[in-house]
Amino acid sequence: MTVLTEQREPRTQPETRKIRGKVHLREHLMGWFFVGPFGIVFLAFLIAPLGYALYLSLFQKKLIGGTSFVLFDNYVKAFTDPSFLSGAWFVIRFSLVSIPVQIALALAMALILDAVTTLFARFSRLMIFLPYAIPTVIGAVMWGFLYSKGFGPLTDIFGLFGTTAPDFLGSNLIFYGLLNVVTWQWAGYYMIILYSALQGIDPTLYEAARMDGAGRWQIATRIKIPLIAPALILILVFSLIGTLQFFNEPQILRYLAAGTIGTDFTPNMYAYQQAFGLANFNYGSAISFALGGVVFICVYAFLFFTRKRRSFL
């Protein structure tokens, strides 16, 4: 975790340093006064549940013999459980495809919107961002309708060409169906973050590059993209964390694609099913924790490979 922290020391005036004892106590007290309330919530709703989940995950509840301490048996079970493994494999595969697609699209849109400054471009920026304001659940409901045979336009559109519509809720194409929902939902949000970063670049840099004979494409690839690399890394990490925890969209589309999306489709859905469907809180906690481990390893590996650890956050 220490790799993530790179921060400036708050400045202390030379005069105040001389009367150290009194000032220090005051600084401690005021610092904790400001941080304390958040600290309490942090302990109560993050540290305590994490600790409790870890504790729960070390026990097993049996019909005969009650609850017993089993150390890592639940984890051994999880990492040999085909349901967990197939779910984990799905979210990893899904991340590898969906994150590059989303970020490439977001980056392209941000670059276009940074270059084109018409009224229509400003309107487009808002419209592209619009899906972020939609709850993921509602987004999934909307796309579910569009995909469905009864309500959706796909049957009509493909009927015009005399072919049958692809079934994005069927087991062959559900991957792409979900990919589309996620891209629609998040690409605009990432675009806004990248766009804000692009707008923060000093325009005189472009002038200088133009003087040196750089074209628009070169300015985009050699100046703009490298300068917004920290923002790119940030959204990559957040999308990775989010995608590995995939839950809302498949959970909602499950109703429409009953045969395709099972209760163990993603690790989070499996944990939910174990805990709330089967009241198996010990194993559910172990799966959550194992998923947390997968997330942590993936994020750390990503940060390691991009070698941007020092400039992130």
Add this chain to the structure above:
Amino acid sequence: MADRTSVRAGSRRPQRYLPLQILLGFLVIYFLVPFWWIIVNSSKDAPGLFGGGNTLWFTDRIDYLGNLEQLFTYDGGIYLRWILNSTLYAIAGGIGATVLAVMAGYGFAKYRFAARRFSFAVVLGALMVPATALVIPTFIMFSRLGMTNTIWAVILPSLLNPFGVYLMHVYARDAVPDELLDAARVDGAGELRTFLQIALPMMRPAVVTVLLLSAVASWNNYFLPLAMLSDNRLFPVTVGLGLWQGIASANNSGSTSLWSLIILGSLVSVIPLIVAFFSLQRHWRGGLSVGGLR
């Protein structure tokens, strides 16, 4: 940020690039298709919806008012309750999380107190914790306290917003000069007054951003209330519509009217957030860039 944009826009004539604009046009269509579908189909009654007509165009009968009436009276007006619940959760969770995040971010940025570095590292580490991994143990903790199935079970956990703390920390560090705070102290202002009257106004763009992001997160929350609540009168609108969808799919023939309620219900539920986003646009955009730039 705002200055730079206006200088750019002012000093040069608008850049047009027609092919790129056409490309943008196609993208806008893609991003708006679901909205269009839902606006069109909210106007239909059950026969229109299932009649097999054009799903992307209106039927002869446009009946928003009738459908709205049905939506708000179905099951004793449960839908309105869900909307109000969502509003309550979003406002309480949003404001609470923002107050905590602003104070903590300011504290981390401006005071050198014991265990500061360590605490901040822990908060940053928390950004990586899958939020949903917390739901199961939090549920059990609340159920031990007999607090599941209450509004507190949804509001209290949503007060936690480590990303907000990070954003406020960066913003307070860069946008609020220490010299100004020291000057206020020399003039005899207390720490709290310095914070409220000097620092807070300077942090406003980031405060609005964090407020909006926390409120949206609470409004959009699905997993937590789904796990915590069993009484459907406490549901937020996301869980409520999910419930309706489950019922309607399980029993396809008998619930044709429920489908039109879900469609209109989805439309109505997204309006408040769209309005909030667009009306506050000026304020949150500046704050959002901070997190990405560092």
